[in-house]
Amino acid sequence: MIYAAALIATPAVAGVEEAVNDYILPHLAAFTEAAEVLDDAAQESCEAEGLVGPYNAAFDGWMAVADVRLGPSEQGALSLSFWPDKRGFTERTLADLISNKDPVVEDQAAFEEISIAARGFFALERMLYDSQFNDYAEGDYACTLVRALTRDVVDQATALQAQWNDFAPLLLDPGSAGNTTYLDEAEAQRAIYTQILSALEFTKDTRLGRPLGEVARARPTRAEAWRSGRSLTQSVLATEAAVGLAEALADWELPETRAALDAVREQAETITDPSFQNIGDLMKRLDVEILQQKIDAVENAVEVEVGTRYGITPGFNSSDGD
Numbered sequence: 001m002i003y004a005a006a007l008i009a010t011p012a013v014a015g016v017e018e019a020v021n022d023y024i025l026p027h028l029a030a031f032t033e034a035a036e037v038l039d040d041a042a043q044e045s046c047e048a049e050g051l052v053g054p055y056n057a058a059f060d061g062w063m064a065v066a067d068v069r070l071g072p073s074e075q076g077a078l079s080l081s082f083w084p085d086k087r088g089f090t091e092r093t094l095a096d097l098i099s100n101k102d103p104v105v106e107d108q109a110a111f112e113e114i115s116i117a118a119r120g121f122f123a124l125e126r127m128l129y130d131s132q133f134n135d136y137a138e139g140d141y142a143c144t145l146v147r148a149l150t151r152d153v154v155d156q157a158t159a160l161q162a163q164w165n166d167f168a169p170l171l172l173d174p175g176s177a178g179n180t181t182y183l184d185e186a187e188a189q190r191a192i193y194t195q196i197l198s199a200l201e202f203t204k205d206t207r208l209g210r211p212l213g214e215v216a217r218a219r220p221t222r223a224e225a226w227r228s229g230r231s232l233t234q235s236v237l238a239t240e241a242a243v244g245l246a247e248a249l250a251d252w253e254l255p256e257t258r259a260a261l262d263a264v265r266e267q268a269e270t271i272t273d274p275s276f277q278n279i280g281d282l283m284k285r286l287d288v289e290i291l292q293q294k295i296d297a298v299e300n301a302v303e304v305e306v307g308t309r310y311g312i313t314p315g316f317n318s319s320d321g322d
Contacts (some may be wrong), residue, residue, distance in 0.1 A: 027231060027241075029161060032158055048280065243257055246305075260298040
């Protein structure tokens, strides 16, 4: 089933209405559609090679809203994007399911109760790209597991979209009767602004910072989605998403932010290994460090062009919350 974006009709809040109705809700709807395509492909044929395209398209769709950890997404995003997985829970949980041929894969409602480490895009990445898991055929237990995973992604996307339709009015009508989440317009604006800065900080400090490690000891296998070669894609898409949300929230031109984003894209073109597995080489490492600096410049531009205009000081700390 394809779900259209629902426009929430409530008293408008400057910038917040555009951020919700023109950015967040439409991208959630697009993600649901891409998840449907992935699941349809998996139900037709579960073999890994044929699912690579739909998987990447669905993951691309998710990245447009993956870093909006607000309202229902605060918890709902975790089981779609369980990363960083610092203790290897995904590998162990999937291995246990397969070795025990756990019948939970036959019951979709029960599957939703398993560990979040074995759900979402990073569990699917293991099943499609990791040689430990992707050597399966139609009729194997692993095939049924893949189909359970893709169906679960659709169910999560659909649920998250519905939950956002219920949550959005709180952002759009702050201070209304019964709305104790956002007491005034400034709180609603700050809540979304927080997500923008947090996304950019997470990208430069975690998506890029974790694999960079230390100069004498790079950690390439700590890169996000390196098995599927998406590490660079993740960072660029996350930055583009943050800028897209900033432009919606601002509802005015952001030339410095847009120029900084263009610089991120240009720098990304210089990186020869999109999985960051070559950053032990100091010159290759430098390319990623420069990308990190370019993303920092995007954050600085957003602070000046959006934060200052809304009266949020450049020293505002996004980790402080809404």
